Amino acid sequence: xxxxxxxxxxxxxxxxxxxxxxxxxxxxxxxxxxxxxxxxxxxxxxxxxxxxxxxxxxxxxxxxxxxxxxxxxxxxxxxxxxxxxx
Numbered sequence: 001x002x003x004x005x006x007x008x009x010x011x012x013x014x015x016x017x018x019x020x021x022x023x024x025x026x027x028x029x030x031x032x033x034x035x036x037x038x039x040x041x042x043x044x045x046x047x048x049x050x051x052x053x054x055x056x057x058x059x060x061x062x063x064x065x066x067x068x069x070x071x072x073x074x075x076x077x078x079x080x081x082x083x084x085x086x
Contacts, residue, residue, distance in 0.1 A: 041068050
């Protein structure tokens with residue numbers, strides 16, 4: 001076994017890109033309903049999340065995506081609570 005004398009670093013090199021953002025909803029069934037709605041709209045969870053974040057942050061030119069008709073699985077999902085206004 002050899003010691004690392006400060007030469008090469010182990011592991012994947014840094015990419016220089018921003019932080020990883022992981023979002024997990026706490027409402028049972030919401031992920032499946034969101035994935036189904038995104039697929040119905042011709043997209044996926046990652047793309048839809050980025051679009052919604054940009055719209056919410058008021059990024060210039062960002063618009064809300066068109067929502068598909070209500071899908072069967074969406075009716076079994078409880079409505080998530082809204083944050084209190086400050």
